[in-house]
Amino acid sequence: MGALSISLTHDARDILLPMHLRVSGTGEILHAGPTLRKLRPEGQLIGRQFFDVFDLRRPRGVVTMDGLRQHSGLRLSLQFRDGPDTAFKGVLVADASASELIVNLSFGISIVDAIRDYDLHSADFAPTDLTVEMLYLIEAKSAILEEWRRLNVRLQSAKIAAEEQAFTDTLTGLKNRRAMDHILGRYVDAGVPFGLIQLDLDYFKQVNDKLGHAAGDLVLQKAAEVMLRSTRDKDTLARAGGDEFVLILPETVEAGHLVDLGSRLIERLEVPIPFGDDICRISGSAGITVSLGVPGVSAFDLLGQADKALYASKNTGRGRVTVFSDTI
Amino acid sequence: MHGLMNRAVQCFVRDTYGVEMWKALAYSADVPMAGFEAMFVYDDAMTDRMLDGATRLLNRPQESILEDIGTYIVSHPNVESLRRLLRFGGETFLEFLLSVDDLPRRARLAVPDLGLPAMEIIEGDYGAFELICRGDRPGFGHVMVGLLRTMADDYGALVVLDYEGRNGLEETISIQILQNEFTEGRPFELATGPFS
Numbered sequence: 258m259g260a261l262s263i264s265l266t267h268d269a270r271d272i273l274l275p276m277h278l279r280v281s282g283t284g285e286i287l288h289a290g291p292t293l294r295k296l297r298p299e300g301q302l303i304g305r306q307f308f309d310v311f312d313l314r315r316p317r318g319v320v321t322m323d324g325l326r327q328h329s330g331l332r333l334s335l336q337f338r339d340g341p342d343t344a345f346k347g348v349l350v351a352d353a354s355a356s357e358l359i360v361n362l363s364f365g366i367s368i369v370d371a372i373r374d375y376d377l378h379s380a381d382f383a384p385t386d387l388t389v390e391m392l393y394l395i396e397a398k399s400a401i402l403e404e405w406r407r408l409n410v411r412l413q414s415a416k417i418a419a420e421e422q423a424f425t426d427t428l429t430g431l432k433n434r435r436a437m438d439h440i441l442g443r444y445v446d447a448g449v450p451f452g453l454i455q456l457d458l459d460y461f462k463q464v465n466d467k468l469g470h471a472a473g474d475l476v477l478q479k480a481a482e483v484m485l486r487s488t489r490d491k492d493t494l495a496r497a498g499g500d501e502f503v504l505i506l507p508e509t510v511e512a513g514h515l516v517d518l519g520s521r522l523i524e525r526l527e528v529p530i531p532f533g534d535d536i537c538r539i540s541g542s543a544g545i546t547v548s549l550g551v552p553g554v555s556a557f558d559l560l561g562q563a564d565k566a567l568y569a570s571k572n573t574g575r576g577r578v579t580v581f582s583d584t585i
Numbered sequence: 586m587h588g589l590m591n592r593a594v595q596c597f598v599r600d601t602y603g604v605e606m607w608k609a610l611a612y613s614a615d616v617p618m619a620g621f622e623a624m625f626v627y628d629d630a631m632t633d634r635m636l637d638g639a640t641r642l643l644n645r646p647q648e649s650i651l652e653d654i655g656t657y658i659v660s661h662p663n664v665e666s667l668r669r670l671l672r673f674g675g676e677t678f679l680e681f682l683l684s685v686d687d688l689p690r691r692a693r694l695a696v697p698d699l700g701l702p703a704m705e706i707i708e709g710d711y712g713a714f715e716l717i718c719r720g721d722r723p724g725f726g727h728v729m730v731g732l733l734r735t736m737a738d739d740y741g742a743l744v745v746l747d748y749e750g751r752n753g754l755e756e757t758i759s760i761q762i763l764q765n766e767f768t769e770g771r772p773f774e775l776a777t778g779p780f781s
Contacts (some may be wrong), residue, residue: 354743372776379775381675392775393673397695404623 274361275383276345280307284322284579292381293362296343298369307360311335314344324357324371326351333360341374343367364388369395381396406488426496429481437495437503441556442446444507446548452509455563457573458500458526459540465573472532476539483525487518503563510547510579519543519578546581586632586697591621594635596664597657602617602643608654614638626698629722646747648727659739670695670739671736672773678742679765680705682733695779704729712762719755726756731759741770 270277271290279288289302299327302310313319315334319327326349333347346365349358364371368388371377382388399442424436432440458480465473477500484494493505509515521539528539544567548559566581579585586644589750601608611618614634621627640647674684674691683690690699709715716733717727730748737744743764749757 377775379673389673389775393670395693396666396673397691400670400694401624408622408624422778441625 270359274359274384275381276363277361278302278307279508280322280358280360282322282358284308287357292377295377295381296375297337303440310338311345312338322358325349330357335362341370343371343374355498368392375446412546429477429496431481431484431502432493432495434495434497436498437493437505438470438556440493440495441507441559444505444550445548445554445556445559448508448552449507450550451504451548452504452545453546453548453559453563454504454506454515454522455497455545455560455567456501456502456504456519456522456543457567457571458543459542459571461500461539464537464539468532468535468537470538471483472535476530476537479530480526480539480541483522487522487525503560510549512545512547515545515547516578516580520543523576523578540576542567542575543578544568544570544581545578586631587694587696588621588623588625588627589699590668591616591635592623593654593664594632595620596661597654598639599770600661601653601657610635610638610642620750623626623733623768624655633714634724647724650668650747651727652731655728655733656735657730657731658728668736668739669773672714672739673677675770677765678740678744679762680741681736682760682762685716685733687688707738709722709748714759715749716758717755718758721754723751723754723756726758728754729756730758733758741768743765743767 265273267288268451273293274561275288275290278286278293283289286302286305286307289297293302297310306321307325308320313325313333313335316328317330319325329351331348331554333349334341334344335347336344343365344365345362347360347362349360351358363386372392379389411453418471424432424439426433441453443449458476461473461476464476477496481494481496484504488494488504491507493503494510495503495505497503504518504520506515508528523543524538524565526541530539544560544563544565546566548554562581567578569579569585570577573579589751594698595607595611599612610616611620614631614637616631616635636647636650639650643650658664670691671681674687675681683706685704685706688704692699692701702718702722702725705717705719707715707717714728716726718729719757725726726748730746734746736745737746745761747759747764751757
């Protein structure tokens with residue numbers, strides 16, 4: 258069975274293959290399709306040697322026309338030697354009539370760079386070419402991806418806000434018990450040394466009973482303010498429940514410092530708080546312990562120690578600070 | 586109904602009538618005040634309530650609102666990406682129009698669950714065309730009238746468009762191209778959007 262041969266005019270070839278090259282047996286570029294001509298103005302393509310214009314990346318080591326001819330029908334990978342060094346996929350066939358080669362090129366994935374580097378339009382691609390569809394798809398998918406990204410950013414912010422809320426005591430804005438347990442556990446596990454102050458308000462119940470919950474709430478908020486003003490950003494202030502507060506002070510393990518801080522807090526808590534025509538008077542009792550970051554002492558143990566010291570303060574007349582030791 | 590479509594209605598109301606009007610509509614139609622998520626699919630009843638609410642609040646026939654939405658989604662700067670994606674359909678308005686058959690398939694490539702109605706372009710004589718929209722929800726034809734009219738401007742073509750009516754779920758639009766390249770139109774570069 259003989260091969261069916263049809264001859265195409267140059268015009269027909271330009272329509273079917275707008276990115277083809279006709280190369281002579283000696284390697285001279287005789288003709289380039291209209292889209293390729295657009296990439297390299299007059300004189301940079303026609304009449305020049307194929308291997309001077311193109312760097313053949315695959316197959317490697319082919320530098321002669323005879324070598325090239327061996328790869329008829331196979332995939333070529335090449336790029337312009339001068340800038341912009343656009344990359345192409347290609348395939349070549351030997352012209353039936355002569356020693357000439359037809360090399361047809363395509364941008365492949367480098368189309369994304371090519372449309373940036375050259376003024377290309379839909380009409381520069383054969384109507385059967387999927388390039389424009391690919392560009393459409395890339396653009397459509399990018400737009401959709403951007404929507405997903407925005408959605409994720411919104412969800413992420415909502416998640417952070419929800420977590421923040423889940424760890425916050427809404428009345429005072431301090432951390433809540435859950436957050437306190439979390440941070441305490443983390444410090445203990447990581448071996449971070451810290452001071453722990455458990456501070457209970459004294460006479461809080463009286464304020465609540467006498468002046469109502471609104472007064473009680475105000476007192477709790479003022480107490481939180483006092484603590485915030487007297488501590489550092491890296492310290493954790495938590496309302497552990499009711500009128501109980503816990504302060505976690507990383508890297509502060511000097512008992513003297515902690516006692517000073519506790520005393521100062523109590524002093525400030527004792528400043529009368531006006532509520533309407535009334536005055537709220539409270540005080541505080543504190544228990545202090547220290548974690549030196551050594552293994553074997555759990556967060557539960559430390560809270561127990563601070564609690565024990567706190568009750569020693571309460572039992573010795575309130576408005577006091579006690580540091581935990583085995584003898585109390 | 587897909588979030589992208591619901592959001593088109595939402596953005597149209599917000600950008601055309603102001604954010605207060607959108608809030609009033611969201612409140613009265615019981616749809617999310619903060620707006621629709623573009624990538625979620627919502628109950629069709631929400632869209633119905635929203636469109637009915639818009640008809641009431643704006644005191645305009647629903648057909649003309651839908652047509653304005655069609656114009657809005659391909660012309661407002663806030664939604665520039667859709668106009669660009671449509672321009673990939675062809676080099677001239679005629680080419681674009683002939684690619685409208687493919688629109689639902691093209692849309693599915695990008696958003697598989699968008700759910701556009703089936704579309705068919707029937708070519709008549711002397712630049713006359715008919716577009717048949719077949720979907721499970723009538724009304725889309727009005728959106729297409731606004732969209733095609735605006736795309737014709739975008740391409741610089743001179744066309745006359747008419748909504749011919751609805752037969753069951755089938756809507757017919759007549760399109761007469763008087764001049765395919767009447768003005769320059771707006772430019773379309775392959776290399777903008779994500780490539781530039």
